[in-house]
Amino acid sequence: xxxxxxxxxxxxxxxxxxxxxxxxxxxxxxxxxxxxxxxxxxxxxxxxxxxxxxxxxxxxxxxxxxxxxxxxxxxxxxxxxxxxxxxxxxxxxxxxxxxxxxxxxxxxxxxxxxxxxxxxxxxxxxxxxxxxxxxxxxxxxxxxxxxxxxxxxxxxxxxxxxxxxxxxxxxxxxxxxxxxxxxxxxxxxxxxxxxxxxxxxxxxxxxxxxxxxxxxxxxxxxxxxxxxxxxxxxxxxxxxxxxxxxxxxxxxxxxxxxxxxxxxxxxxxxxxxxxxxxxxxxxxxxxxxxxxxxxxxxxxxxxxxxxxxxxxxxxxxxxxxxxxxxxxxxxxxxxxxxxxxxxxxxxxxxxxxxxxxxxxxxxxxxxxxxxxxxxxxxxxxxxxxxxxxxxxxxxxxxxxxxxxxxxxxxxxxxxxxxxxxxxxxxxxxxxxxxxxxxxxxxxxxxxxxxxxxxxxxxxxxxxxxxxxxxxxxxxxxxxxxxxxxxxxxxxxxx
Amino acid sequence: xxxxxxxxxxxxxxxxxxxxxxxxxxxxxxxxxxxxxxxxxxxxxxxxxxxxxxxxxxxxxxxxxxxxxxxxxxxxxxxxxxxxxxxxxxxxxxxxxxxxxxxxxxxxxxxxxxxxxxxxxxxxxxxxxxxxxxxxxxxxxxxxxxxxxxxxxxxxxxxxxxxxxxxxxxxxxxxxxxxxxxxxxxxxxxxxxxxxxxxxxxxxxxxxxxxxxxxxxxxxxxxxxxxxxxxxxxxxxxxxxxxxxxxxxxxxxxxxx
Numbered sequence: 236x237x238x239x240x241x242x243x244x245x246x247x248x249x250x251x252x253x254x255x256x257x258x259x260x261x262x263x264x265x266x267x268x269x270x271x272x273x274x275x276x277x278x279x280x281x282x283x284x285x286x287x288x289x290x291x292x293x294x295x296x297x298x299x300x301x302x303x304x305x306x307x308x309x310x311x312x313x314x315x316x317x318x319x320x321x322x323x324x325x326x327x328x329x330x331x332x333x334x335x336x337x338x339x340x341x342x343x344x345x346x347x348x349x350x351x352x353x354x355x356x357x358x359x360x361x362x363x364x365x366x367x368x369x370x371x372x373x374x375x376x377x378x379x380x381x382x383x384x385x386x387x388x389x390x391x392x393x394x395x396x397x398x399x400x401x402x403x404x405x406x407x408x409x410x411x412x413x414x415x416x417x418x419x420x421x422x423x424x425x426x427x428x429x430x431x432x433x434x435x436x437x438x439x440x441x442x443x444x445x446x447x448x449x450x451x452x453x454x455x456x457x458x459x460x461x462x463x464x465x466x467x468x469x470x471x472x473x474x475x476x477x478x479x480x481x482x483x484x485x486x487x488x489x490x491x492x493x494x495x496x497x498x499x500x501x502x503x504x505x506x507x508x509x510x511x512x513x514x515x516x517x518x519x520x521x522x523x524x525x526x527x528x529x530x531x532x533x534x535x536x537x538x539x540x541x542x543x544x545x546x547x548x549x550x551x552x553x554x555x556x557x558x559x560x561x562x563x564x565x566x567x568x569x570x571x572x573x574x575x576x577x578x579x580x581x582x583x584x585x586x587x588x589x590x591x592x593x594x595x596x597x598x599x600x601x602x603x604x605x606x607x608x609x610x611x612x613x614x615x616x617x618x619x620x621x622x623x624x625x626x627x628x629x630x631x632x633x634x635x636x637x638x639x640x641x642x643x644x645x646x647x648x649x650x651x652x653x654x655x656x657x658x659x660x661x662x663x664x665x666x667x668x669x670x671x672x673x674x675x676x677x678x679x680x681x682x683x684x685x686x687x688x689x690x691x692x693x694x695x696x697x698x699x700x701x702x703x704x705x706x707x708x709x710x711x712x713x714x715x716x717x718x719x720x721x722x723x724x725x726x727x728x729x
Numbered sequence: 730x731x732x733x734x735x736x737x738x739x740x741x742x743x744x745x746x747x748x749x750x751x752x753x754x755x756x757x758x759x760x761x762x763x764x765x766x767x768x769x770x771x772x773x774x775x776x777x778x779x780x781x782x783x784x785x786x787x788x789x790x791x792x793x794x795x796x797x798x799x800x801x802x803x804x805x806x807x808x809x810x811x812x813x814x815x816x817x818x819x820x821x822x823x824x825x826x827x828x829x830x831x832x833x834x835x836x837x838x839x840x841x842x843x844x845x846x847x848x849x850x851x852x853x854x855x856x857x858x859x860x861x862x863x864x865x866x867x868x869x870x871x872x873x874x875x876x877x878x879x880x881x882x883x884x885x886x887x888x889x890x891x892x893x894x895x896x897x898x899x900x901x902x903x904x905x906x907x908x909x910x911x912x913x914x915x916x917x918x919x920x921x922x923x924x925x926x927x928x929x930x931x932x933x934x935x936x937x938x939x940x941x942x943x944x945x946x947x948x949x950x951x952x953x954x955x956x957x958x959x960x961x962x963x964x965x966x967x968x969x970x971x972x973x974x975x976x977x978x979x980x981x982x983x984x985x986x
Contacts, residue, residue, distance in 0.1 A: 257925045266929075546828075564912045568929040604923060606916025606930070607787060609883035623828065629789030630832070637792075653785060657793035660748065660780040661800060670752050685962065695924030699931065700959030703753060710751040710758035714774050 242391065243576040243587045244332065244361050249597030252604040255573040265570050268403045273560075273567045279507035280558060280614070287503070296496045298618040301552035304489055305542060311454040311487045312533060318457030322519020324529040332362035335534045339364060339446065339479050340371045342530055346477055348373060348443040352435075354461055354468040355379035356448025357555065358481045358534065360392060360577040361590075364446070375446070376438045378467035380431050387414040393571030393579060396505050396557040401570050435467065445475035445526065449482040450554070451497060452531070455490045458518040459531065462501060462511050469515050478517075478526035484533050485542075485551040497554060500616035504556035537590035546627040550585050552617040557582075559611035559621060565604055574601060581611035585624040593631045594639075602628035648692065667711070674705045681705075743805055744772050745813040745822075745849070748780035754951045760978035761814045761852060764865055767978075768856070772812075777804045782829070783821035788918045791832055798829045802841045810859065811849045814974045816881025816949045817917075819851040824884050851881055852974055853949055857890035863897045868981040870900035874943035875973075876934070876957065878950040879912050891949055891973055898976060904941045908933070915956035931960045938968060949973045 241247035259265060284290050304311055316326040329335035335358075343351055351368065353359065353375050365375040365386075377386045381399040385392055388410055392398035399407070404422040411417045417430045447468065451460045459480055461468045472478055488497070502511040520529050542548050560566045560580030571579030575597055576587040584601040591598050602625045611621040636644040644650065659665045680686045681704035689697045696702060742765070746758045765772045782797030801822065805811045813819040823846045830839035856862050875895055881887045895903050914920065914930025921927075934957060938946045946961070948954050951972055958970025 253923055253925070256923065260925050260929050564914070564930050565923075565926055569926055602789075603919065604926075606879070606912050606914060606919045606927070608879035608912035608916070610879075610910075610912070613883055626787055626789075626825070626828075629787070630791040631789075633789035634792065649788075653788065653790045653793060657782075657785055657790065657797065660782070661796050663777050663779060666748070666779045673752065693921060695921040695927075696959075698924055699928040699963060700956060701962040702959060703955060705752060706755060708755055710746050710755035711774070711776060713755055713759060714762075715776075 241575075243591050243595070243598045245363055249575040249595075251597055251600035252569075252573055252575070253600060255575055256569040256604070259569045259573045262570075264403070264406075265401050266568065268401055269567055269570050272397070272400050273562075276507060276561045280504065280561065283503040283507040283509065284614075287499070293496060293499055294616055294618050297500050297554075297616055298552060300488065300493055300496060301617050302549070304487060305485065305548060305551055308484065308487070308542065311489055312484055314454040315452055315457060315487050315531075316533070318454065319459075319519060319529075319531050320457075322457045323521075324457065324519040324531055327530060327532045329532055329534040329536070331536045332534075335362050335481055335532055335536070336364055336367040338530075338532050339481065340368055340373065342477065342479055343368065343373050343444050344371065346443050348477075350374050350376060350438065350442050351444040351446050352376050352378050352438050352442040352471050352475060353382075354445070354447040354463065354471045355382045355398070356446070356481060357392075357395060357577055358448045358483050359446065361536065362481070362534070364481070376435070376442070378435050378438065378471055379463070380428060380465055380467075383431055383435070384410060387411075391572065392577060394557060394560060395555050395578065395580070395582070396560075401572070439467075439470045439474050442475045444477045444479060445471040447472055447478065447480045449480050449486050450501070451488050451494065452482060452486055453489070453491050453493070454487050456518055458491065458516050460494070461515045462498075463513045463515075464506060464511055466513050469513050472515050472517060473525045476526055477528045477530075479530045479532065481532045481534060484535055484538050485553075501554055501556055504554075504558040504614070504616040537592070540592070541586075541589045544589070544627075547585070547589050547624055549619050550582070550589060550624055552619050553582050553586065554617060555582075556616055558614040558616065562610040562614050563605075564608060564610065565606065569604075574604065576601070581605060581621045581625075582619070585619075585621055585628060588628055588632075593628070593635050599632045599635075602626075602632060667709075670705070670709050674707070677704055740770065741807075741809045742770050742772055743808040743811045744774045745778060745781075745805065745811045745818065746774065747813055747815045747818040749818075750814060750951055753955070754972065757814050757951055757972040757974050760972070760974040761812070763978040764852075764856070764867075764974060765812070768860060768862060768865065770860070773808070775804050781818050781821050783818055783825075784917055786821065786825060786829060791829065795829060795833045798826055798833070798842075799835075799838060802826075802838065802845055805849075806841055806845050809848065810855065811845070812852055812855045813849070814852045814949070814972060815951065816851045816878050816885050816887065817952055819849050819854075820880040820884035822846060822849045851885055851887055851949060853881075853890040853894055854885065854887045856977075857893055863893045865894065865897070865977050867897075867977045867979050868899040869976050869979045871945050872902040872904060872941075872943045873945045873947055873971075873976065874904050874906045874938060874941040875909070876906055876913060876938075876946060876948040876953065877909055878948050878953045881949050882910060887949070894973070894977060895947070898979075899981070901976075904943050906941055906946075907937045909937075913953050913957050915953045917952070920956060927956075928960075931956060935960050935964065935966070939966060944968055945976075946970050947973050947976055 327338045384399040394400040408422040450462045502508045566580040578586045588598040686702035782794035785794035826842040830842045913934040914927040954970040
């Protein structure tokens with residue numbers, strides 16, 4: 236985990252979820268760190284939500300607002316552009332990650348900046364902005380404590396909100412001693428934070444360019460918003476003379492008033508707080524106060540494709556709160572790295588394959604990284620029906636494999652078995668024949684009233700569980716013998 | 730004991746056994762029939778039924794599932810109520826058939842589904858919400874813990890219907906399962922496709938089950954129980970998994986396994 240592995244957005248071939256999860260599951264320290272962290276935040280969130288009598292109405296309002304915005308996304312984006320320009324900002328449109336990175340690097344270079352400071356932004360992780368800037372001779376400094384930790388460790392984020400959730404205090408202490416030369420450091424959180432603070436303060440004061448993401452941007456006023464906990468965001472967006480914000484196009488909201496809904500939903504869902512400590516808003520530039528140059532980069536990078544999918548488009552409702560990660564029993568055990576994407580967890584399992592496109596072996600495995608338990612849907616503040624989208628995407632993955640026309644796809648054992656079973660189930664006689672065949676055919680496997688080992692891919696089952704053999708009599712055989720052949724009729728009619 | 734027995738006897742009720750129970754857990758089907766008949770419900774079992782298509786649909790083989798959806802609708806559409814001893818399969822019909830009909834671009838199927846879906850019940854729902862019964866006259870002198878399966882809990886929203894039924898069972902020592910609402914890790918083909926993650930989830934579920942010192946773990950779905958029970962058996966844990974219907978069917982005179 237020390238070396239940055241390619242992820243779904245870096246273009247290379249990534250391992251499947253199953254492969255990566257196997258590794259993560261074997262990491263006992265990771266299991267402990269994650270289990271503890273997710274269980275704690277899950278409980279806190281439940282309390283923070285419990286005290287809201289109108290939580291369900293708020294969720295519904297959040298969903299409806301997002302849905303309406305997405306339906307008229309083209310208009311709201313143009314309105315946003317207009318408003319930002321009116322307030323003295325500049326607006327850039329980026330079709331994809333490459334264009335976005337090019338625009339941002341161009342701005343930094345035009346100011347001869349060798350260093351930039353960054354507020355935590357997943358959009359910039361998605362575009363691999365830091366790597367791109369490095370290639371242009373510009374060093375990007377992450378200023379969010381957890382982002383700093385993973386940047387120093389040379390790792391990737393494993394959580395939308397708490398990128399270093401996979402690390403514990405003592406691991407962070409060792410890292411700071413090694414990388415920041417801190418001596419005599421304890422693993423007390425205030426001590427650790429202080430080391431980071433001293434290191435970052437210098438960067439804030441020296442940087443000419445600040446780079447941020449955006450939680451929301453209001454079309455009506457052009458006001459951009461960053462929600463955070465540490466104050467680093469406030470510094471990044473106010474101290475450097477130039478500010479660049481990279482924003483996915485789905486982040487726009489129509490009016491200032493819409494904050495009323497989202498500012499109630501977001502903090503409680505993400506950090507289980509009534510209100511987060513720092514919420515920064517800025518509208519273009521103000522003379523003599525804060526950055527004197529503001530650029531808003533509006534990025535598509537696959538989002539319009541998602542919008543075109545009637546079931547999949549609800550994914551764009553996401554406000555990146557991470558509640559779905561914290562309640563997910565899969566995420567809790569595998570951690571975020573198993574998803575090989577900057578978007579891990581349930582939301583990542585539906586967002587990543589849609590953004591990069593179906594047909595890539597690594598990200599095609601993500602919709603299957605779920606037991607469809609539905610815990611994510613239950614907590615989602617904007618009511619994204621994640622299980623529904625997962626099932627929908629599984630369908631797309633299978634159809635892509637089948638329609639691709641390759642022999643490999645057609646002869647895939649799962650595909651062959653599923654087709655054969657579908658045929659069997661479509662005819663009562665075939666189905667009853669298969670029941671008899673299973674009873675007879677299981678003899679080499681069933682010993683002493685149990686099946687201890689299954690062949691092929693099914694061996695995954697018997698790795699940790701016994702399997703009950705097919706019993707002597709099916710239910711329908713019993714029913715027939717009880718009711719005589721008179722009942723042997725089909726269809727309705729009691 | 731049967732406050733609304735009249736209603737039960739006039740309803741045209743079909744048992745949707747599910748292919749899984751039909752083939753692997755016939756005892757659950759027999760128990761379901763026994764409980765329903767004890768309550769005066771006349772149960773029919775349309776023999777043309779096979780599989781609702783859930784496995785295909787949820788694994789992504791939706792084109793293959795659509796004929797099974799059509800078949801199910803045709804077999805069951807003329808009944809007043811369809812009862813299944815499975816939250817997962819009942820959930821497939823009630824919650825996912827509309828999506829299937831849409832995928833099939835079949836308006837007639839969509840209309841049929843819309844009519845049929847609200848008439849499909851998971852067993853505990855049917856007993857408590859439809860018939861208004863909580864005491865089915867069962868006797869089960871064992872220490873039991875209940876695992877609410879995800880689809881019954883979050884898809885069908887059966888709430889505490891199974892617990893109401895269990896609390897009314899005579900002689901039973903019902904103990905609460907810690908972290909009960911957490912998925913056991915079965916998830917259909919997930920258990921095989923992502924076996925490692927599934928097993929990691931199972932091991933926590935088993936730990937909680939063992940912590941209760943129950944001798945029986947029950948639930949409304951044999952698929953989850955096959956997973957939990959298979960794990961318990963592999964560990965030689967001395968705890969067995971028993972479907973809710975079988976507990977409800979048990980009587981003082983002839984105790985079932």
